[in-house]
Amino acid sequence: MLSAIRLEYTSGTLGSGVSGTTVKVNGTQYAPAVPLARVDNAGGVLTWKWRVRAEMYNGTSTTSPEVTGAWSPEREFQITWAEAPSNLVPVNETTTIHSELLFSLGPGAWRREVPSRVRFGSLG
Secondary structure, eight states, X not given: OEEEEEEEEESSOTTOSSSXXXXXXXXXXXXXXXXXXXBOXXXXXXXXXXXEEEXXXXXXXXXXXXXXXXXXXXXXXXXXBSSOOOSEXXXXXXXXXXXXXXXXEOTTOOXXXXXXXXXXXXXX
């Protein structure tokens, strides 16, 4: 009997235990509490990797022994912006004198191309 899903994700190497995060998920989706980084220290776009495996009920009221399924195939995603921001204020106003300058983004200025949650499918 399936009791949970174990999710592992990282921008490094899965299974290395160095930079990855492993969480127990009671359901079919998960959203990290803190937004994931888009770029590395050099400004390059990060590629995130993730995989899941089933955790089964072990027939006892304790967590030992752990009964798990095999890891799923590794999946990848990147968090990128679809286009540069638009609806910027002020526009190219080289002749206007501003006494109090305010920079702003209008509604819909940014679009992102990443789901806010990772969905795993059904827990049938």
